[in-house]
Amino acid sequence: MKQLLFEDDAQFWFETQRMFGHISYGGAEFGEVVVTASRIEPGDYDSWHDAWLSTAERLAGEAATAHPISARDAYLRASTYYRAAEFFLHGNPDDPRIDYAYDRSVECFHRVVESLPGVEPVEIPYDGQVLHGYFYRAPGAGPRPLLVMHNGFDGSSEELHFFGAAAGQERGYHVLAFDGPGQPSAIHHSGLVFRTDWEHVVGQVLDFALADPGVDPAKVALLGVSMGGVLAPRAAAFEPRLAAVVAVDGVFDAAGSVVGMLPWDREEIVRRANAAEDPEFDALLAGGKAENPVLRWATGHGRYVMGAATDREFLAKYFEYHLDGGVAERITCPVLVCEATDDLFFNGDAETPSEPRRLYERLTGPKTLLSFTTEEGADAHCHVGAQRLATARIYDWLDDTL
Structure with missing residues:
Protein backbone atom coordinates (compact mmCIF):
# COMPACT_ATOMS: atom_id res chain seq x y z
CA MET A 1 0.00 0.00 0.00
CA LYS A 2 1.25 3.49 -0.84
CA GLN A 3 2.82 5.28 2.12
CA LEU A 4 0.35 8.06 2.93
CA LEU A 5 1.91 9.48 6.12
CA PHE A 6 5.49 9.77 7.46
CA GLU A 7 6.94 9.39 3.96
CA ASP A 8 10.54 9.27 5.25
CA ASP A 9 9.86 6.90 8.14
CA ALA A 10 8.63 3.45 7.15
CA GLN A 11 8.41 2.31 10.77
CA PHE A 12 6.17 5.21 11.85
CA TRP A 13 3.97 4.59 8.81
CA PHE A 14 3.65 0.87 9.52
CA GLU A 15 2.64 1.48 13.14
CA THR A 16 0.04 3.95 11.90
CA GLN A 17 -1.27 1.37 9.42
CA ARG A 18 -1.45 -1.06 12.29
CA MET A 19 -3.86 1.24 14.12
CA PHE A 20 -5.90 1.82 10.97
CA GLY A 21 -6.28 -1.96 10.77
CA HIS A 22 -7.70 -2.19 14.27
CA ILE A 23 -10.67 -0.11 13.12
CA SER A 24 -12.13 -3.37 11.74
CA TYR A 25 -12.91 -4.63 15.25
CA GLY A 26 -13.43 -1.32 17.04
CA GLY A 27 -9.87 -0.74 18.19
CA ALA A 28 -9.44 2.68 16.57
CA GLU A 29 -11.26 5.41 14.67
CA PHE A 30 -10.00 6.74 11.34
CA GLY A 31 -10.33 10.38 12.35
CA GLU A 32 -8.62 9.83 15.70
CA VAL A 33 -5.65 8.14 14.04
CA VAL A 34 -5.25 10.78 11.33
CA VAL A 35 -5.55 13.73 13.72
CA THR A 36 -3.15 12.16 16.24
CA ALA A 37 -0.62 11.31 13.53
CA SER A 38 -0.76 14.88 12.26
CA ARG A 39 0.59 16.10 15.62
CA ILE A 40 3.68 13.84 15.46
CA GLU A 41 7.09 15.07 14.37
CA PRO A 42 8.53 12.44 11.98
CA GLY A 43 11.25 10.32 13.59
CA ASP A 44 10.69 11.85 17.04
CA TYR A 45 9.89 9.13 19.60
CA ASP A 46 8.92 11.66 22.28
CA SER A 47 6.51 13.35 19.91
CA TRP A 48 4.98 9.98 19.00
CA HIS A 49 4.50 9.14 22.70
CA ASP A 50 3.01 12.50 23.60
CA ALA A 51 0.48 12.51 20.76
CA TRP A 52 -0.85 9.01 21.36
CA LEU A 53 -0.86 9.41 25.14
CA SER A 54 -2.92 12.59 24.82
CA THR A 55 -5.53 10.86 22.66
CA ALA A 56 -5.63 7.83 24.96
CA GLU A 57 -6.03 9.96 28.09
CA ARG A 58 -8.86 11.94 26.52
CA LEU A 59 -10.75 8.80 25.54
CA ALA A 60 -10.21 7.08 28.88
CA GLY A 61 -11.52 10.18 30.60
CA GLU A 62 -14.65 10.16 28.45
CA ALA A 63 -15.14 6.45 29.04
CA ALA A 64 -15.11 6.90 32.81
CA THR A 65 -18.40 8.85 32.70
CA ALA A 66 -19.99 7.34 29.57
CA HIS A 67 -22.91 4.92 29.42
CA PRO A 68 -21.94 1.21 29.32
CA ILE A 69 -21.69 0.54 25.57
CA SER A 70 -20.13 3.93 24.87
CA ALA A 71 -17.64 3.32 27.69
CA ARG A 72 -16.72 -0.10 26.30
CA ASP A 73 -16.04 1.34 22.85
CA ALA A 78 -7.93 4.04 24.47
CA SER A 79 -6.24 0.69 25.07
CA THR A 80 -4.88 0.74 21.50
CA TYR A 81 -3.57 4.29 21.79
CA TYR A 82 -1.93 3.76 25.19
CA ARG A 83 -0.14 0.74 23.72
CA ALA A 84 1.00 2.87 20.79
CA ALA A 85 2.28 5.59 23.13
CA GLU A 86 4.99 3.43 24.72
CA PHE A 87 5.86 1.45 21.61
CA PHE A 88 9.05 3.33 20.64
CA LEU A 89 10.44 3.92 24.14
CA HIS A 90 11.97 0.52 24.87
CA GLY A 91 15.51 1.54 23.98
CA ASN A 92 15.61 2.97 27.51
CA PRO A 93 13.87 0.35 29.69
CA ASP A 94 14.04 2.61 32.76
CA ASP A 95 11.82 5.25 31.17
CA PRO A 96 8.81 5.53 33.55
CA ARG A 97 6.53 6.39 30.63
CA ILE A 98 6.74 2.77 29.45
CA ASP A 99 5.02 1.12 32.41
CA TYR A 100 2.53 3.95 32.84
CA ALA A 101 1.19 3.72 29.29
CA TYR A 102 1.40 -0.09 29.17
CA ASP A 103 -0.45 -0.54 32.46
CA ARG A 104 -3.14 1.91 31.39
CA SER A 105 -3.54 0.02 28.11
CA VAL A 106 -4.12 -3.26 29.94
CA GLU A 107 -6.39 -1.61 32.50
CA CYS A 108 -8.57 -0.18 29.73
CA PHE A 109 -8.72 -3.54 27.96
CA HIS A 110 -9.80 -5.24 31.18
CA ARG A 111 -12.63 -2.72 31.44
CA VAL A 112 -13.69 -3.82 27.96
CA VAL A 113 -13.46 -7.52 28.81
CA GLU A 114 -15.79 -7.01 31.77
CA SER A 115 -18.58 -6.29 29.29
CA LEU A 116 -17.75 -8.93 26.65
CA PRO A 117 -19.73 -12.18 27.01
CA GLY A 118 -17.54 -15.24 27.45
CA VAL A 119 -14.19 -13.41 27.66
CA GLU A 120 -12.03 -13.48 30.78
CA PRO A 121 -8.42 -12.78 31.75
CA VAL A 122 -6.44 -15.92 32.60
CA GLU A 123 -3.18 -16.76 34.33
CA ILE A 124 -1.35 -19.75 32.87
CA PRO A 125 1.12 -21.60 35.14
CA TYR A 126 4.59 -21.37 33.63
CA ASP A 127 7.90 -22.40 35.20
CA GLY A 128 6.76 -21.38 38.67
CA GLN A 129 5.39 -18.07 37.43
CA VAL A 130 2.38 -17.20 35.25
CA LEU A 131 1.77 -16.09 31.70
CA HIS A 132 -1.10 -13.67 31.20
CA GLY A 133 -3.76 -13.87 28.54
CA TYR A 134 -7.45 -14.08 27.72
CA PHE A 135 -9.85 -16.96 27.12
CA TYR A 136 -12.63 -16.31 24.59
CA ARG A 137 -15.30 -18.95 25.14
CA ALA A 138 -17.54 -19.81 22.20
CA PRO A 139 -21.28 -19.84 22.94
CA GLY A 140 -23.18 -23.13 23.15
CA ALA A 141 -22.64 -26.51 24.72
CA GLY A 142 -20.28 -29.34 23.89
CA PRO A 143 -16.54 -29.49 23.25
CA ARG A 144 -15.35 -26.92 20.73
CA PRO A 145 -12.20 -26.48 18.67
CA LEU A 146 -9.57 -24.25 20.27
CA LEU A 147 -7.26 -21.74 18.63
CA VAL A 148 -4.27 -20.82 20.77
CA MET A 149 -2.78 -17.47 19.69
CA HIS A 150 0.35 -15.52 20.47
CA ASN A 151 1.90 -12.41 19.01
CA GLY A 152 5.49 -11.82 17.93
CA PHE A 153 8.44 -9.48 18.45
CA ASP A 154 6.42 -6.53 19.76
CA GLY A 155 2.67 -7.27 19.86
CA SER A 156 0.50 -7.99 22.89
CA SER A 157 -2.18 -10.50 23.84
CA GLU A 158 -4.64 -7.60 24.03
CA GLU A 159 -3.92 -6.76 20.39
CA LEU A 160 -4.83 -10.33 19.41
CA HIS A 161 -8.46 -9.32 19.98
CA PHE A 162 -8.18 -7.65 16.55
CA PHE A 163 -5.97 -10.30 14.93
CA GLY A 164 -8.46 -13.13 15.31
CA ALA A 165 -9.58 -13.71 18.90
CA ALA A 166 -12.91 -11.91 18.55
CA ALA A 167 -13.37 -13.38 15.07
CA GLY A 168 -12.80 -16.92 16.33
CA GLN A 169 -15.28 -16.66 19.18
CA GLU A 170 -18.08 -15.56 16.85
CA ARG A 171 -17.28 -18.48 14.55
CA GLY A 172 -17.69 -21.07 17.29
CA TYR A 173 -14.06 -21.43 18.36
CA HIS A 174 -12.68 -21.13 21.83
CA VAL A 175 -9.64 -18.85 21.61
CA LEU A 176 -6.80 -18.62 24.11
CA ALA A 177 -4.64 -15.53 23.52
CA PHE A 178 -1.50 -15.24 25.63
CA ASP A 179 1.79 -13.40 26.05
CA GLY A 180 4.82 -15.67 26.12
CA PRO A 181 8.32 -14.78 27.33
CA GLY A 182 9.62 -11.63 25.65
CA GLN A 183 6.09 -10.42 24.99
CA PRO A 184 4.48 -7.47 26.77
CA SER A 185 3.07 -8.71 30.07
CA ALA A 186 5.93 -11.19 30.51
CA ILE A 187 8.71 -8.69 29.83
CA HIS A 188 7.16 -5.59 31.44
CA HIS A 189 6.56 -7.04 34.88
CA SER A 190 8.16 -10.50 35.08
CA GLY A 191 11.38 -9.89 33.19
CA LEU A 192 10.88 -12.99 31.04
CA VAL A 193 12.83 -12.57 27.81
CA PHE A 194 12.36 -14.45 24.54
CA ARG A 195 13.57 -18.03 24.24
CA THR A 196 14.15 -20.08 21.11
CA ASP A 197 12.61 -23.36 22.34
CA TRP A 198 9.04 -22.06 22.00
CA GLU A 199 7.65 -25.59 22.43
CA HIS A 200 8.64 -25.24 26.10
CA VAL A 201 6.19 -22.34 26.32
CA VAL A 202 3.40 -23.78 24.19
CA GLY A 203 3.52 -27.13 25.97
CA GLN A 204 2.60 -25.52 29.28
CA VAL A 205 -0.09 -23.39 27.62
CA LEU A 206 -1.63 -26.55 26.14
CA ASP A 207 -1.51 -28.27 29.54
CA PHE A 208 -3.60 -25.39 30.88
CA ALA A 209 -6.00 -25.26 27.92
CA LEU A 210 -6.64 -28.99 27.67
CA ALA A 211 -7.67 -29.16 31.31
CA ASP A 212 -10.83 -27.29 30.23
CA PRO A 213 -13.62 -29.83 29.54
CA GLY A 214 -15.10 -27.51 26.91
CA VAL A 215 -12.05 -27.94 24.63
CA ASP A 216 -12.01 -30.67 21.98
CA PRO A 217 -8.47 -32.11 22.38
CA ALA A 218 -8.47 -33.41 18.80
CA LYS A 219 -9.08 -29.92 17.36
CA VAL A 220 -6.42 -27.62 18.82
CA ALA A 221 -4.59 -25.22 16.51
CA LEU A 222 -1.81 -22.70 17.13
CA LEU A 223 -1.47 -19.31 15.43
CA GLY A 224 1.53 -16.98 15.64
CA VAL A 225 1.60 -13.37 14.42
CA SER A 226 4.67 -11.60 12.97
CA MET A 227 7.76 -13.14 14.62
CA GLY A 228 5.20 -15.63 15.89
CA GLY A 229 5.41 -16.92 12.33
CA VAL A 230 8.68 -18.63 13.27
CA LEU A 231 7.81 -19.34 16.92
CA ALA A 232 4.53 -21.17 16.26
CA PRO A 233 5.97 -23.51 13.60
CA ARG A 234 8.93 -24.16 15.92
CA ALA A 235 6.51 -25.26 18.65
CA ALA A 236 4.52 -27.40 16.20
CA ALA A 237 7.68 -29.28 15.22
CA PHE A 238 7.94 -30.68 18.76
CA GLU A 239 4.32 -30.60 20.05
CA PRO A 240 2.19 -33.57 18.88
CA ARG A 241 -1.03 -32.29 20.42
CA LEU A 242 -1.48 -29.64 17.72
CA ALA A 243 -3.87 -30.46 14.88
CA ALA A 244 -2.85 -27.42 12.78
CA VAL A 245 -0.59 -24.38 12.84
CA VAL A 246 -0.98 -20.95 11.23
CA ALA A 247 1.92 -18.56 10.56
CA VAL A 248 0.80 -14.93 10.04
CA ASP A 249 3.10 -14.40 8.31
CA GLY A 250 5.43 -17.31 7.71
CA VAL A 251 9.05 -16.89 8.81
CA PHE A 252 11.85 -19.38 8.20
CA ASP A 253 14.68 -17.20 9.52
CA ALA A 254 13.76 -14.18 11.65
CA ALA A 255 17.13 -12.59 10.91
CA GLY A 256 16.05 -12.25 7.30
CA SER A 257 14.50 -8.97 8.42
CA VAL A 258 17.96 -7.67 9.39
CA VAL A 259 20.34 -9.11 6.80
CA GLY A 260 19.09 -6.81 4.07
CA MET A 261 19.91 -3.75 6.20
CA LEU A 262 23.59 -4.67 6.61
CA PRO A 263 26.38 -5.02 4.02
CA TRP A 264 27.42 -8.61 4.86
CA ASP A 265 25.91 -12.04 4.44
CA ARG A 266 24.29 -13.94 7.28
CA GLU A 267 27.37 -15.91 8.31
CA GLU A 268 29.56 -12.80 8.49
CA ILE A 269 26.98 -10.91 10.56
CA VAL A 270 26.67 -13.84 12.99
CA ARG A 271 30.45 -14.04 13.35
CA ARG A 272 30.84 -10.35 13.98
CA ALA A 273 27.81 -10.11 16.30
CA ASN A 274 29.28 -12.84 18.50
CA ALA A 275 32.77 -11.33 18.64
CA ALA A 276 33.99 -10.05 21.99
CA GLU A 277 34.72 -6.71 20.33
CA ASP A 278 34.11 -5.30 16.87
CA PRO A 279 34.38 -1.50 16.69
CA GLU A 280 33.80 -1.53 12.93
CA PHE A 281 30.51 -3.39 13.33
CA ASP A 282 29.45 -1.13 16.21
CA ALA A 283 30.12 1.96 14.09
CA LEU A 284 28.24 0.46 11.17
CA LEU A 285 25.21 -0.24 13.36
CA ALA A 286 25.28 3.28 14.76
CA GLY A 287 25.37 4.74 11.28
CA GLY A 288 22.68 2.35 10.07
CA LYS A 289 20.34 3.35 12.87
CA ALA A 290 20.80 7.00 11.99
CA GLU A 291 19.79 6.28 8.39
CA ASN A 292 17.24 3.48 8.75
CA PRO A 293 14.24 3.99 11.09
CA VAL A 294 13.37 0.28 11.04
CA LEU A 295 16.87 -0.73 12.22
CA ARG A 296 16.82 2.03 14.84
CA TRP A 297 13.58 0.76 16.34
CA ALA A 298 14.40 -2.96 16.00
CA THR A 299 17.70 -2.75 17.87
CA GLY A 300 16.31 -0.68 20.74
CA HIS A 301 13.27 -2.88 21.19
CA GLY A 302 15.33 -6.00 20.57
CA ARG A 303 17.70 -5.26 23.44
CA TYR A 304 14.66 -4.94 25.70
CA VAL A 305 12.88 -8.18 24.76
CA MET A 306 15.98 -10.36 24.28
CA GLY A 307 17.72 -9.24 27.47
CA ALA A 308 20.71 -7.87 25.56
CA ALA A 309 23.05 -5.15 26.78
CA THR A 310 24.21 -4.06 23.32
CA ASP A 311 22.95 -4.01 19.74
CA ARG A 312 25.47 -6.69 18.77
CA GLU A 313 24.34 -8.93 21.60
CA PHE A 314 20.74 -8.51 20.45
CA LEU A 315 21.68 -9.51 16.91
CA ALA A 316 23.62 -12.53 18.15
CA LYS A 317 20.52 -13.70 20.01
CA TYR A 318 18.06 -12.80 17.24
CA PHE A 319 19.92 -14.86 14.66
CA GLU A 320 19.08 -17.99 16.69
CA TYR A 321 15.39 -17.75 15.74
CA HIS A 322 15.10 -19.93 12.65
CA LEU A 323 13.73 -23.30 11.49
CA ASP A 324 16.89 -24.62 9.84
CA GLY A 325 18.58 -27.87 10.85
CA GLY A 326 15.55 -30.02 10.02
CA VAL A 327 13.11 -28.24 12.34
CA ALA A 328 10.65 -27.20 9.61
CA GLU A 329 10.74 -30.72 8.20
CA ARG A 330 9.65 -32.17 11.58
CA ILE A 331 6.22 -30.52 11.39
CA THR A 332 3.59 -33.15 10.57
CA CYS A 333 0.31 -31.30 11.18
CA PRO A 334 -1.22 -29.14 8.43
CA VAL A 335 0.38 -25.68 8.16
CA LEU A 336 -1.13 -22.48 6.77
CA VAL A 337 1.62 -20.07 5.72
CA CYS A 338 0.38 -16.52 5.11
CA GLU A 339 2.33 -14.07 2.97
CA ALA A 340 2.11 -10.29 2.55
CA THR A 341 3.38 -9.32 -0.88
CA ASP A 342 4.79 -5.96 0.29
CA ASP A 343 6.00 -6.95 3.74
CA LEU A 344 8.19 -4.29 5.36
CA PHE A 345 10.26 -6.87 7.25
CA PHE A 346 10.21 -10.28 5.55
CA ASN A 347 10.05 -9.65 1.80
CA GLY A 348 12.60 -11.29 -0.42
CA ASP A 349 14.30 -9.89 -3.50
CA ALA A 350 15.28 -11.02 -6.99
CA GLU A 351 17.74 -13.54 -5.53
CA THR A 352 16.11 -14.54 -2.22
CA PRO A 353 12.55 -15.81 -1.70
CA SER A 354 10.39 -14.12 0.91
CA GLU A 355 10.45 -15.63 4.39
CA PRO A 356 6.95 -17.14 3.99
CA ARG A 357 8.04 -18.89 0.79
CA ARG A 358 11.27 -20.10 2.38
CA LEU A 359 9.20 -21.69 5.14
CA TYR A 360 6.65 -23.12 2.73
CA GLU A 361 9.34 -24.70 0.56
CA ARG A 362 10.90 -26.50 3.54
CA LEU A 363 7.68 -27.99 4.89
CA THR A 364 7.23 -31.67 4.06
CA GLY A 365 3.75 -32.27 5.49
CA PRO A 366 0.33 -30.90 4.47
CA LYS A 367 0.73 -27.19 3.68
CA THR A 368 -1.08 -24.22 2.19
CA LEU A 369 0.36 -20.86 1.07
CA LEU A 370 -2.03 -17.92 1.23
CA SER A 371 -0.85 -14.66 -0.37
CA PHE A 372 -2.40 -11.26 0.38
CA THR A 373 -1.94 -8.62 -2.30
CA THR A 374 -1.82 -4.91 -3.01
CA GLU A 375 -5.07 -5.13 -4.98
CA GLU A 376 -6.78 -6.40 -1.83
CA GLY A 377 -5.28 -3.68 0.36
CA ALA A 378 -3.79 -6.54 2.39
CA ASP A 379 -0.15 -6.52 1.32
CA ALA A 380 1.30 -4.99 4.52
CA HIS A 381 3.05 -7.03 7.20
CA CYS A 382 0.45 -9.26 8.92
CA HIS A 383 -2.24 -7.70 6.66
CA VAL A 384 -2.81 -4.87 9.10
CA GLY A 385 -4.95 -2.98 6.58
CA ALA A 386 -7.33 -5.88 5.99
CA GLN A 387 -7.92 -7.71 9.23
CA ARG A 388 -11.45 -8.90 8.49
CA LEU A 389 -10.33 -10.24 5.12
CA ALA A 390 -7.36 -12.02 6.67
CA THR A 391 -9.24 -13.53 9.58
CA ALA A 392 -12.02 -14.73 7.26
CA ARG A 393 -9.60 -16.65 5.06
CA ILE A 394 -7.66 -18.04 8.01
CA TYR A 395 -10.75 -19.33 9.81
CA ASP A 396 -12.18 -20.78 6.61
CA TRP A 397 -8.94 -22.75 6.27
CA LEU A 398 -9.18 -23.86 9.90
CA ASP A 399 -12.80 -24.95 9.38
CA ASP A 400 -11.78 -27.07 6.41
CA THR A 401 -8.67 -28.45 8.12
CA LEU A 402 -10.09 -29.27 11.56
Missing part, protein backbone atom coordinates in the same frame (compact mmCIF):
# COMPACT_ATOMS: atom_id res chain seq x y z
CA ALA A 74 -13.98 4.24 24.19
CA TYR A 75 -11.91 2.03 26.50
CA LEU A 76 -11.13 -0.32 23.62
CA ARG A 77 -9.74 2.51 21.49
